[in-house]
Amino acid sequence: QQQVKQSPQSLIVQKGGISIINCAYENTAFDYFPWYQQFPGKGPALLIAIRPDVSEKKEGRFTISFNKSAKQFSLHIMDSQPGDSATYFCAASMDNDMRFGAGTRLTVKP
């Protein structure tokens, strides 16, 4: 069973718009929730991460919102740029385990 569910599968946004990707997890033992960005032909790279003791974390144009009671978290990309076009993965992690969502292919149109 998939422990992390991610939506949407693909997303098209105009330049300057807001991109929103949502994730939900099952296991309440997860205590670290990173988002990874992946460009074609490359490995995933950490974009931003949050721990469950905070409800929001912002780094530049990227914000994670976290709802512990609902077991959901989301990534918001403000002022989306064509260079943000990539595949985004949410993940849920504990010490020796890290599970990913199925990914969202984001396209930002100029």
Add this chain to the structure above:
Amino acid sequence: DAGITQSPRYKITETGRQVTLMCHQTWSHSYMFWYRQDLGHGLRLIYYSAAADITDKGEVPDGYVVSRSKTENFPLTLESATRSQTSVYFCASRRVNTEAFFGQGTRLTVV
């Protein structure tokens, strides 16, 4: 060079052959992971390791074997390759529950 490296980058093998994918990291990270990436499935965990000589199964371990005799190396072996194992394989490493660093991936084609 510091970092995490995978080899080979590309591999074509025949059904039934044994193939080993290599992963090496220079940070002495305790935790290492193997994932496969397939369209529509994202990254699925094959095996993970908390330390040398400690490994455990992930979501999709069938048909794969791992070993970890040294902290820095975590090879993945397909004992008898099948076409369904055609995929891109990523190795990752990290310290306890922090950012994971990924290799560049190995694109494996089983014909």
